[in-house]
Amino acid sequence: MSSRFTSKAITALAVTAGLTVxxxxxxxxxxxxxxxxxxxxxxxxxxxxLITKTETNPYFVTMKKGAQAEAAKDGVxxxxxxxxxxxxxxGQVTAVQxxxxxxxxxxxxxxxxxxxxxxxxxRARQQGVVVIALDTPPxxxxxxxxxxxxxxxxxxxxxxxxxKAKTAGKPVKIAMLDLAPxxxxxxxxxxxxxxxxxxxxxxxxxxxxxxxGGDQAKGQTAMENCLQKAPDISLVYSINEPAAMGAYQAxxxxxxxxxxxxxxxxxxxxxxxALAQGEFVADSMQYPLKMASLGVDAVMTFAKTGKKPSGxxxxxxxxxxxxxxxxxxxxxxxxxxxxxxxx
Amino acid sequence: MSSVTTPxxxxxxxxxxxxxxxxSRLGALxxxxxxxxxxxxLLACLYFSFASDRFLTGGNLSLIxxxxxxxxxxxxxxxxxxxxxxxxxxNGAVMAFxxxxxxxxxxxxxxxxxxxxxxxxxxxxxxxxxxGSLVTLVKLPPFIVTLGTLNIAMALTHITSKExxxxxxxxxxxxxxxxxxLGQTRVTYGSVxxxxxxxxxxxxxxxxxxxxxxxxxGDNPDAVRLAGVDVRRQLITVYTIAGALYGIxxxxxxxxxxxxxxxxxxxxxxxxxxAVVLGGISLxxxxxxxxxxxxxxxxVGVIRNxxxxxxxDSVYQILITGILVIAAVAVDQFARRxxx
Numbered sequence: 001m002s003s004r005f006t007s008k009a010i011t012a013l014a015v016t017a018g019l020t021v022x023x024x025x026x027x028x029x030x031x032x033x034x035x036x037x038x039x040x041x042x043x044x045x046x047x048x049x050l051i052t053k054t055e056t057n058p059y060f061v062t063m064k065k066g067a068q069a070e071a072a073k074d075g076v077x078x079x080x081x082x083x084x085x086x087x088x089x090x091g092q093v094t095a096v097q098x099x100x101x102x103x104x105x106x107x108x109x110x111x112x113x114x115x116x117x118x119x120x121x122x123r124a125r126q127q128g129v130v131v132i133a134l135d136t137p138p139x140x141x142x143x144x145x146x147x148x149x150x151x152x153x154x155x156x157x158x159x160x161x162x163x164k165a166k167t168a169g170k171p172v173k174i175a176m177l178d179l180a181p182x183x184x185x186x187x188x189x190x191x192x193x194x195x196x197x198x199x200x201x202x203x204x205x206x207x208x209x210x211x212x213g214g215d216q217a218k219g220q221t222a223m224e225n226c227l228q229k230a231p232d233i234s235l236v237y238s239i240n241e242p243a244a245m246g247a248y249q250a251x252x253x254x255x256x257x258x259x260x261x262x263x264x265x266x267x268x269x270x271x272x273x274a275l276a277q278g279e280f281v282a283d284s285m286q287y288p289l290k291m292a293s294l295g296v297d298a299v300m301t302f303a304k305t306g307k308k309p310s311g312x313x314x315x316x317x318x319x320x321x322x323x324x325x326x327x328x329x330x331x332x333x334x335x336x337x338x339x340x341x342x343x
Numbered sequence: 344m345s346s347v348t349t350p351x352x353x354x355x356x357x358x359x360x361x362x363x364x365x366x367s368r369l370g371a372l373x374x375x376x377x378x379x380x381x382x383x384x385l386l387a388c389l390y391f392s393f394a395s396d397r398f399l400t401g402g403n404l405s406l407i408x409x410x411x412x413x414x415x416x417x418x419x420x421x422x423x424x425x426x427x428x429x430x431x432x433x434n435g436a437v438m439a440f441x442x443x444x445x446x447x448x449x450x451x452x453x454x455x456x457x458x459x460x461x462x463x464x465x466x467x468x469x470x471x472x473x474x475g476s477l478v479t480l481v482k483l484p485p486f487i488v489t490l491g492t493l494n495i496a497m498a499l500t501h502i503t504s505k506e507x508x509x510x511x512x513x514x515x516x517x518x519x520x521x522x523x524x525l526g527q528t529r530v531t532y533g534s535v536x537x538x539x540x541x542x543x544x545x546x547x548x549x550x551x552x553x554x555x556x557x558x559x560x561g562d563n564p565d566a567v568r569l570a571g572v573d574v575r576r577q578l579i580t581v582y583t584i585a586g587a588l589y590g591i592x593x594x595x596x597x598x599x600x601x602x603x604x605x606x607x608x609x610x611x612x613x614x615x616x617x618a619v620v621l622g623g624i625s626l627x628x629x630x631x632x633x634x635x636x637x638x639x640x641x642x643v644g645v646i647r648n649x650x651x652x653x654x655x656d657s658v659y660q661i662l663i664t665g666i667l668v669i670a671a672v673a674v675d676q677f678a679r680r681x682x683x
Contacts, residue, residue: 055658081657087606093599094410098651101403102395112606115508119601181506
C-alpha cells in the first residue's frame with residue numbers, strides 16, 4: 001500500500017517536472033531569454049502596460065481611467081496591474097515581467113519603491129521596452145526613459161506661499177504631516193512648502209513633525225500626537241488629502257477645527273468638496289489623468305515612429321482656494337470641482 | 344511503532360469498502376490530496392494555452408517558475424509547520440529581515456558575500472528556533488507566537504535598514520537570479536533551487552523516520568509522545584529548518600529583485616499559506632503532500648501570469664485565488680468526513 005501511494009507521488013512529481021522542464025526546454029515561442037517578447041502580436045496592434053502602486057487608491061484608479069480612455073481613443077490595448085500594497089516592489093517586478101511576456105511596447109509605472117524597482121526597469125529597457133514613470137521617478141531617474149509628473153516642489157511652494165499670506169502678521173506654530181523618511185515625493189513637497197513659507201528646516205515655528213504614510217488613519221494619529229505635544233498649533237501642512245482629512249478629524253475632536261488652518265496637496269474630488277466645506281484653506285491640484293493619457297500617447301508614438309520620449313514633463317499644478325488672498329494666484333472651488341480627479 | 348510512524352494518507356488508502364464502486368473511486372481520489380491541485384494546475388495551463396499564444400512558450404513558463412520561487416520556497420517551510428498542525432505568520436517578515444541582514448552586511452558591513460548570506464540564513468533559522476521554542480517550551484499557540492515574531496522581524500527590518508533600500512549588491516548575492524540555457528529557453532538558477540528543495544523535502548517527509556514522525560505529530564501528538572518520540576525536539580527542529588528555508592527564500596528574493604528591500608515580505612505569509620492550502624495540505628495537520636504546495640504556488644503564478652497575458656484586470660486574479668482557496672479547504676473537509 002505504501003509503495004502504491006509512493007509510486008503515485010513519484011508519478012505526480014515526474015508529471016510536474018515534465019510539465020515545467022519539458023515545456024520549458026522545447027517551448028515553441030523561440031524566445032531566447034526568459035520573458036522576452038519581441039513580437040508585437042499581430043500587425044497594427046500595440047499593447048501598453050500600466051502599473052500603479054495599488055488598485056484601491058482613488059489617485060491610481062483615476063490614472064487607470066485616464067489610461068483606459070486614451071487607449072480606447074488611440075486604438076491600443078492596455079494591460080493594467082498593481083502592487084498588493086503601497087511599497088510592494090516584488091508585485092511590481094512580477095507585473096513588469098508579465099507585461100514584457102505579453103509583448104507590450106511600453107510600460108507606464110508609478111514606482112512603489114523607486115530604488116528597488118530600478119534594476120527591473122533597466123532590464124525591461126534592455127529588452128526594447130520603453131519605460132515611462134508616472135507621478136514618481138525611479139531612483140536613479142534614468143532607469144526610466146521619461147517622467148510625466150507633478151512638480152512636487154511647486155505643489156508644496158504654492159500652499160506654502162498661501163499659508164504665509166493667510167497667517168501674515170500673526171504668530172504661527174506649524175505641524176508638518178509628512179509622508180515617510182527618504183521618499184522623494186514627500187521630501188520635495190516638504191521642502192517646497194518651507195521655501196514657499198519662507199522658513200528654513202528646523203525653524204522654531206515648526207513645533208511638530210510626523211510621518212503619515214499619506215494615510216488618513218495615520219494622519220489622524222499623527223495630528224492627535226502633535227496636539228498633545230503642542231496644543232497651540234495654528235497651521236498644518238499635510239503631504240496629501242487623506243493625511244489632511246485625518247488631521248481635520250483630530251482637530252475637530254479637539255474642538256480646534258475652526259482655529260487651525262490646514263493646507264494640503266492632491267486635488268481629488270473628495271478633497272475639493274472638503275475644501276469647499278472649509279475643512280482646508282488651500283489645495284495644490286495635480287493631474288493624474290493627464291500623466292496617464294500623455295504616457296499612452298508617448299508609447300503609441302514610440303511604437304509607430306520609434307521615437308522614444310525623454311526627460312521630464314511637468315503635468316502641471318494649480319492652487320485651489322475657496323477664499324482667495326490678494327497677491328496669490330489661485331483658482332476657485334468651481335474650477336476645482338470641474339477639474340478634480342476621482343468621483 | 345508502525346501505527347505511529349505511518350503517514351495518515353497511506354494508512355487511510357486501503358480502507359475504502361469495495362461495495363460502492365463509484366464512491367470508493369471518488370474516495371480514493373480524494374485520498375491522494377495532490378491530484379486535485381495538479382488537475383487544477385493542468386486545467387489552468389490548458390485554458391491559458393488557448394486564450395493566449397504567448398502563454399505556452401518556454402520563456403513564459405520559465406518566467407512563471409522564477410516568479411513563484413520565493414513563495415514556493417517559503418511554502419516548503421510553511422508546509423512542514425502546517426503538517427505538524429502549526430502555522431507560521433512570520434515567514435514573510437523573517438525573510439525580509441534575512442534579506443536586509445545579508446545585503447547590509449555585504450554592502451555596508453564589507454563582509455565577504457558568502458559570509459553575509461550565511462549570516463542572513465542563520466538569523467532566519469534563529470527566528471525559526473525562537474518560534475519553535477515558544478510553541479513547545481512555553482506552550483503558546485503557533486498563531487500567536489508567529490504573529491508576535493512577525494512584528495518583531497518587521498520592526499528589526501526597519502531598524503536595521505533605516506527604511507532605506509540596499510542597492511549596489513555584489514554579484515554573488517544576485518547569482519541565483521541569473522539564467523542558464525536549457526534548449527532554447529533560459530532557466531533561472533533560483534527556480535531550479537526551489538524545485539530541488541521541494542524534492543528533498545518530499546523525500547525526507549515520505550522516506551525517513553523523521554518525516555513520518557512529523558506527520559504523526561500533526562495527526563496525534565499524544566500517541567507519538569506515548570510511542571517514545573520527543574515531540575518537543577521534533578517541533579523545534581521543524582521550526583528551525585523552516586526558518587533556514589526562509590533564509591534561502593530571502594536570498595532568492597534578493598536575486599529576483601536585485602536589491603535589499605525593507606518593504607518586502609508583507610503578504611508572503613498569507614501567500615505561502617494559500618499555496619499550502621491550494622496544494623491540498625490540511626490546516627489541521629497530519630495530512631497532505633508537500634508536492635501539493637508546489638502545485639498550489641504554481642497555480643497562483645499561472646493564473647497571475649495568464650490573466651495578465653490575456654489582458655484581464657489583476658483584481659480578478661485575487662478573486663479567483665479566493666474562490667480556489669475555499670474550494671480546496673472544502674475538499675479537505677469532505678475528505679476528512681469520509682475518513683471518519
